[in-house]
Amino acid sequence: MNLRLVSASVLSKVIKDGQSLTVALDAVFSSSIEESKDRAFIQALCFGVVRQYHRLDFILLQLLPKPLRNKDTDIKMLLLIGLYQLKYMRVKSHAAVSETVSAAKKKNWAKSLINGVLRRYIREQDDLEKKADQSWSTLYSHPEWLINAIKDDWGEQAQNIFIENNRQPPMVLRVNVSKMTQVAYLDLLTEQLFKADPMPFCTSAIVLEQAVAVEKLPGFSGGVVSVQDTAAQLAAELLDVQPNNSVLDLCSAPGGKAAAILEREPKIKSLLAVDIDKNRIERVTENLQRLGLQADVVVGDASQPGVWVRGKTFDRILVDVPCSALGVIRRHPDIKVLRRESDIEALQIVQQKILNAAWELLVPGGLLLYATCSILKQENENQIGVFLHDHANASEIIINGEWGIKRQFGRQILTGEQGMDGFYYAKLVKQL
Ligand SMILES: C[S@@+](CC[C@H](N)C(=O)[O-])C[C@H]1O[C@@H](n2cnc3c(N)ncnc32)[C@H](O)[C@@H]1O
Numbered sequence: 061m062n063l064r065l066v067s068a069s070v071l072s073k074v075i076k077d078g079q080s081l082t083v084a085l086d087a088v089f090s091s092s093i094e095e096s097k098d099r100a101f102i103q104a105l106c107f108g109v110v111r112q113y114h115r116l117d118f119i120l121l122q123l124l125p126k127p128l129r130n131k132d133t134d135i136k137m138l139l140l141i142g143l144y145q146l147k148y149m150r151v152k153s154h155a156a157v158s159e160t161v162s163a164a165k166k167k168n169w170a171k172s173l174i175n176g177v178l179r180r181y182i183r184e185q186d187d188l189e190k191k192a193d194q195s196w197s198t199l200y201s202h203p204e205w206l207i208n209a210i211k212d213d214w215g216e217q218a219q220n221i222f223i224e225n226n227r228q229p230p231m232v233l234r235v236n237v238s239k240m241t242q243v244a245y246l247d248l249l250t251e252q253l254f255k256a257d258p259m260p261f262c263t264s265a266i267v268l269e270q271a272v273a274v275e276k277l278p279g280f281s282g283g284v285v286s287v288q289d290t291a292a293q294l295a296a297e298l299l300d301v302q303p304n305n306s307v308l309d310l311c312s313a314p315g316g317k318a319a320a321i322l323e324r325e326p327k328i329k330s331l332l333a334v335d336i337d338k339n340r341i342e343r344v345t346e347n348l349q350r351l352g353l354q355a356d357v358v359v360g361d362a363s364q365p366g367v368w369v370r371g372k373t374f375d376r377i378l379v380d381v382p383c384s385a386l387g388v389i390r391r392h393p394d395i396k397v398l399r400r401e402s403d404i405e406a407l408q409i410v411q412q413k414i415l416n417a418a419w420e421l422l423v424p425g426g427l428l429l430y431a432t433c434s435i436l437k438q439e440n441e442n443q444i445g446v447f448l449h450d451h452a453n454a455s456e457i458i459i460n461g462e463w464g465i466k467r468q469f470g471r472q473i474l475t476g477e478q479g480m481d482g483f484y485y486a487k488l489v490k491q492l
Contacts, residue, residue: 063098064163067105068137074110074394076133081110081394096273109137109144111226111393115201116140116147119188123177135170138163142178146185153182201226205401206386213437217474221435224476225389225396231271232479234264234288234316236323236351242266245285248278259478261462262297264320265290267479283351288316291387291463291473291483292433295378296320298459298485299429303327305375309355310334310362310418315344317380317431322353331355332372334362363413365421375426379418381411383432383439387475387482408438415447419454422490427457430486435474440484444469447488457487 066088073084085106093099109116120139121127128136142160145151151159157178164170181188192198196207200222211218233256235245242258246266249256255269267290274280274287295317301307305328309318312333322331331354335341338359345357360368362379384404389395415430422428430447432439448454448469459471463478470486 061092061098062163062165063093063101064105064138064141064160065134065165066093067102067109067141068134068163070102070106071109071137071140072133074106075113075137075397076130078398080398081106081392104149105141105144107393108148109140110397112144112148112201113140113393113397114203115192115198116143118192118198119143119181120177122188122191123180123184132170135164135167135173138170139174139177142174143181146178146181147189157182196222202396206396206399209401209404209436210386213435214474221475221482224474226393227390227476229289229390229481230479231268231287232259232289232293233266233268233277234286234293234320234323235266236284236286237264238323238326239284240279245279252278259290262290262293264296264323265293281350283353286316286319286347286351288320289388289391289481290478291480292316293320294461294463294483294485295380295429295431296324298487299376299378300427301325301328301376304329306372307331308334308374308377308418308421309380310378310414311336311380311382312357313337313340313344315347317378318344318355319347319351319353321378322348322355323351332374333357334360334368336361363410363417365417369421372421373423373426374421375423377418377422377426377428378431379415379428380431381407381414381439383407383411383434384436385433387433387435387473387484390475391481404436404438408443411439411443412446415443419447419451419488419490424453424490424492426490428488428490430470430484430488432484433481434484435472435482440472441467441469441486444486444488453491454488455491457489459485459487 070084070088073079074081089099138160145156146153161171161174164174197204202222210221235242242263246258256266259265277285279285301321312318313335318333333344333355341359348355358368385395464471464473470484473480473483475482
């Protein structure tokens with residue numbers, strides 16, 4: 061099995077067919093790659109190439125005598141893999157060239173093309189890299205529209221966001237605080253020689269110095285710990301669930317925030333988890349089972365509660381709307397390749413519908429938390445501004461915290477701030 065060829069097939073699925081990188085990787089791992097070191101190599105190549113796609117593609121264009129045909133996408137992917145290894149991996153250059161050439165198998169024309177392109181890159185690397193540094197799109201490897209959207213919203217902070225988007229994110233654990241404290245779990249980790257730090261402003265979050273397979277984490281199968289970024293963990297705290305509250309978790313799958321809510325307040329009256337995706341919602345049930353937690357789990361469209369709500373109302377509602385996910389690019393770099401500018405407006409409309417529908421299910425005096433993993437104002441503070449304008453019975457509770465930036469409406473975490481994913485939260489209360 062040629063690992064570079066497998067990686068090229070995964071990359072074709074993402075870049076040509078528009079599949080998500082996680083789905084494409086899972087498919088090859090479950091069908092053909094068993095060795096964990098092979099998986100790690102393929103994963104490093106695929107994540108790396110996708111992360112640097114816009115830059116590598118620009119450099120490749122300078123090196124190709126003529127653009128490759130669509131049916132030769134596999135060769136284009138091999139070329140990108142070759143360039144990625146030469147620039148970003150600790151692979152000897154002659155090995156990177158010869159291994160990539162041999163991955164082209166029987167296509168002799170492609171072998172000589174790959175050989176020529178990669179050798180020319182080695183000779184002209186400095187000039188080519190300098191040329192790629194000249195525009196932000198190729199310097200930071202983001203599509204032009206995304207550069208402009210982030211620059212428009214965040215001005216001087218934009219460059220830092222681009223840099224953070226290309227970093228490898230930390231692995232963050234959520235301690236099941238109904239079973240163990242953050243300090244006690246940290247002791248357990250230290251005993252087993254894991255290096256880790258607590259997040260001071262989030263009582264459940266621990267950041268690991270190095271990522272590990274979850275099975276190696278003490279207590280993972282017994283539901284003592286889960287993997288979740290600190291920014292996402294904050295939702296449970298912000299929702300401020302009280303004993304005997306009925307809680308609605310909209311857009312719930314795979315259930316990370318539902319679980320965090322239940323762990324934080326075991327004396328909850330009920331939690332209804334709703335998601336439109338029947339496959340993803342199965343993961344809510346699986347995750348809750350591992351953690352020993354109880355909830356009602358329903359497949360449904362959050363913007364059409366009439367179909368599934370059966371007249372119920374709720375004291376607390378979490379609305380974790382579908383969004384552009386631009387705050388989690390560092391975890392899912394394929395977003396830079398797959399997301400289109402036109403998606404944002406379509407998402408904004410869905411978000412508004414879900415938020416409006418959710419509001420009708422909240423009891424007077426109840427609290428609704430609006431959440432996105434986006435950093436675009438259009439999906440965040442602008443959305444809440446319009447909502448407050450249109451709903452006389454809604455007011456905002458200001459979120460104070462040792463994290464994020466207070467906005468006119470809500471609070472924004474920009475990607476990488478204190479090591480976190482980019483997230484937005486706004487807390488709304490229904491007047492009595
Ligand atoms: C950001 S993810 C939710 C993450 C989840 N809350 C967690 O913490 O694990 C957004 C979810 O919205 C769901 N979704 C998208 N449109 C929806 C709709 N109209 N109604 C309900 N769920 C929807 C997607 O299937 C996806 O699972």
